[in-house]
Amino acid sequence: MDERKSGYIAIVGRPNVGKSTLLNRLIGEKISIVSRKAQTTRHKIAGILTRSDAQFVFVDTPGFQTRHTGALNRAMNRGVTEALASVDVVVPVIEAGRFESEDQAVIRLLPRDRPTVLAINKLDRLKDKATLLPMLAGLAEVFPFAAVVPISAAKGTQIENLLAEVKKYLPCGETGFGEDEITDRSERFLAAEFIREKLFRWLGDELPYAAAVKIEKFEQDGALRRIGAVIVVDRQAHKGIVIGKGGQTLKRIASEARQDMERLFDGKVFLEVFVQVKSGWSDDERLLKSLGYE
Numbered sequence: 406m407d408e409r410k411s412g413y414i415a416i417v418g419r420p421n422v423g424k425s426t427l428l429n430r431l432i433g434e435k436i437s438i439v440s441r442k443a444q445t446t447r448h449k450i451a452g453i454l455t456r457s458d459a460q461f462v463f464v465d466t467p468g469f470q471t472r473h474t475g476a477l478n479r480a481m482n483r484g485v486t487e488a489l490a491s492v493d494v495v496v497p498v499i500e501a502g503r504f505e506s507e508d509q510a511v512i513r514l515l516p517r518d519r520p521t522v523l524a525i526n527k528l529d530r531l532k533d534k535a536t537l538l539p540m541l542a543g544l545a546e547v548f549p550f551a552a553v554v555p556i557s558a559a560k561g562t563q564i565e566n567l568l569a570e571v572k573k574y575l576p577c578g579e580t581g582f583g584e585d586e587i588t589d590r591s592e593r594f595l596a597a598e599f600i601r602e603k604l605f606r607w608l609g610d611e612l613p614y615a616a617a618v619k620i621e622k623f624e625q626d627g628a629l630r631r632i633g634a635v636i637v638v639d640r641q642a643h644k645g646i647v648i649g650k651g652g653q654t655l656k657r658i659a660s661e662a663r664q665d666m667e668r669l670f671d672g673k674v675f676l677e678v679f680v681q682v683k684s685g686w687s688d689d690e691r692l693l694k695s696l697g698y699e
């Protein structure tokens with residue numbers, strides 16, 4: 406019987422602190438999408454790291470919303486509170502040198518009965534490392550953290566320290582995932598997410614929030630995958646922007662997403678992407694369900 410340490414760890418925090426970057430760094434593969442814009446992650450996704458002595462199941466969550474309302478944001482916040490309720494260890498993420506009221510709001514949500522290891526991310530951005538000390542002292546008064554670890558998810562700094570602190574609080578028991586499993590999500594889900602990441606990269610500041618991605622076809626033929634996807638937008642005018650002049654924007658989005666898929670799936674991908682207008686999709690509970698929002 407396998408009696409390693411194993412358990413679930415929720416990664417939570419305000420939007421844009423680097424939660425998804427951290428998840429990818431922890432498991433060493435890109436499975437969670439990242440962008441410089443806030444509110445990139447919309448769905449919980451687990452990343453699994455299996456070592457000889459422990460299995461860590463990290464759950465990346467959407468950035469917690471304090472300002473916006475609407476069905477999509479409500480669904481995203483629900484995902485965060487559900488994750489907090491069901492994990493063994495909590496890793497809240499904040500940014501070095503930047504503790505805001507939104508971070509405070511996340512700290513208020515944390516369950517008091519769960520070991521909580523705070524990660525202070527983007528250490529590489531901090532010019533004067535001495536400013537960390539007063540920050541650490543202040544944080545100790547905010548919440549009884551089991552440990553506080555300054556890290557850089559982007560550079561990979563102090564990640565082993567974070568893992569060592571988390572491991573201390575994992576229960577012993579049977580591991581739930583196989584040795585080579587890296588996520589709880591399907592390739593179909595990941596394919597949609599990779600496309601959504603490119604929308605964030607190529608589509609200005611507003612449009613990515615008004616778009617969703619749906620996979621309509623996913624067929625596997627040996628090492629070849631044939632994938633058909635639809636980008637759902639809110640308005641007719643958005644459709645033209647996504648397609649771009651002579652189809653250039655859509656082509657770039659599809660090509661970059663396909664490369665990410667081929668890397669992760671380790672096989673060739675034929676990807677077709679269309680654009681469809683569905684007004685009000687982000688505030689329509691039924692439509693949200695059909696797009697995979699629980």
Ligand SMILES: Nc1nc2c(ncn2[C@@H]2O[C@H](COP(=O)(O)OP(=O)(O)OP(=O)(O)O)[C@@H](O)[C@H]2O)c(=O)[nH]1
Pocket residue numbers: 418419420421422423424425426427438439440441442443444445446447466467468469526527528529530556557558559560
């Ligand atoms: N300099 C620096 N930038 C980082 C670091 N970690 C993440 N970033 C950047 O911060 C931005 C946000 O990263 P994400 O990983 O998408 O942040 P997130 O917390 O998952 O954001 P949401 O999903 O929107 O809540 C991206 O531009 C990352 O490249 C870090 O350690 N150092």
Ligand SMILES: [Mg+2]
Pocket residue numbers: 424425426438439445446466467468
């Ligand atoms: Mg994210």
